[in-house]
Amino acid sequence: MFQSFTIIVAFAALFSYINHRLLKLPVTIGILILSLILSAGFASLREFSPYLFQQACQVVDNINFREILMDVMLSFLLFAGAAHVNLKALKKERLAVFLFATLGVLISTGIVGVLTYFVLGAIGIHISFVHCLLFGALISPTDPVAVLAILKGANVNKSLELKISGESLFNDGVGVVIFLSILMVAEQGVEHFSFGEILHLLGFEAIGGLIYGTVLGFLGYYLLRTIDDAPKIEVLITLAIAMGGYSLATLIHVSGPLAMVVAGLIIGNRIRSDEFSDSSRAHVDMFWEMLDDMLNAILFVLIGLEMLTLSFDSNYFIGGLLAIVIILIARFISVGLPFSLMKSKEGSPLKTITVLTWGGLRGGISVALALSLPLSMPREVIVFITYVVVVFSILLQGLTIGKLVKKMKFSGSNI
DSSP states (O other): OHHHHHHHHHHHHHHHHHIIIIIOOOHHHHHHHHHHHHHHHHHTHHHHOHHHHHHHHHHHHHSOHHHIIIIIIHHHHHHHHHHTSOHHHHHHTHHHHHHIIIIIHHHHHHHHHHHHHHHHHHTTOOOOHHHHHHHHHHHSSOOHHHHHHHHTTSOBOHHHHHHHHHHHHHHHHHHHHHHHHHHHHHHHOGGGOOHHHHHHHHHHHHHHHHHHHHHHHHHHHHHHHHTTTOHHHHHHHHHHHHHHHHHHHHHTTSOHHHHHHHHHHHHHHHHTSTTSOHHHHHHHHHHHHHHHHHHHHHHHHHHHHGGGGOOOOHHHHHHHHHHHHHHHHHHHHHHHHHHHTSOOOOSOHHHHHHHHHHTOOOOHHHHHHHHTSOTTSSHHHHHHHHHHHHHHIIIIIHHHHHHHHHHTTOBTTOO
16 A cells, blocks of 8 residues: 555646646646546556556555545545634525535535436436435535645635635535535435434534534644744644544444534634634645645546556446536526525625536545445446546536636726
8 A cells, every 4th residue: 555655646746846837737637637547647558558558547546535535535624624714704604505415405405416316317327216315425525625626726716615615615515524424315215214213313413523623723823833943843732633533423323524624724724813823824834835735636647547546437427417418507506595595795696606506626535435335336437437527627617617707807906
């Protein structure tokens, strides 16, 4: 595994360099494109050099994508992403973020599940309704890793950026909880669960994660405050909060992703206050920014190389293209309905909803959740369709969101 990880890191460094010197695209998009080209090159070796192809597949298989993202990288990425969000500004958008991250995800899960069931059935791919709901749950949350990485260069105005980034940070945790709840129902049978039990499970995981994250955040803040101007120890404490806090969340069965978001928001905003020295702020910010960039590079190399594990099927590919349309429709409705409940001061709600729809990027978390499905379920088709949607989302939506924002005149400070 260490050798495989070394190879992945080397590719991440090489692709970052090539993108910086030649492609000059947003880092994550450039790395993903180069990784897909590399995967296509390895895939072409299947006929000419089976040994080299098998070796390439072994490198990818040795690093279990689901485990390395969900159990290792996600805590760092969410903590780092949340730590750089302005909490005071986010509070102004709290209603929008709350509605998009809860009601929006539930609406999208239902719409995607229903439409996928009928559309896939029409092209000869027969999947049970509960498995289609599972697909809806794993694909509906926008991915904070992809969203935060790509929004950096999109020149989106702060209000709209906070809606998109804040939603992606929280709906990730909500989406994982919904996915796990539906997965439990799918594995044990609907007859063994009541609606009340499902709501209780959702509530305990989500609310428990928020409370636990708040405790973690203030505990970390207290520890940091008592040793101000000891930057190396402060960095170590934040690292312990992200790693140990996430692991403990898994043991006590509360949402680790939500806990990391809340803890990151509290610690990140507190450390930027006047209570801490410039040296402390600089060291902690620099450490988490570097770690965030490094893990993002590795993650998008892994997403590109995951193509090697897929078995191409033309029907699955058509299903993936149709799923893209379904997900965009579901996203438009799931954003539009909650948006209509808010008293918006924005001039053109339709423009805002359009940008929110196109800016709802899917990423590695969706792929990881799909890969976590047991083999007894239609895992192969769900993974393939998820992969098609994610690649489209990152490449097409990610490359054009800045242009759409500019066209809609949402850039800069205008709103």
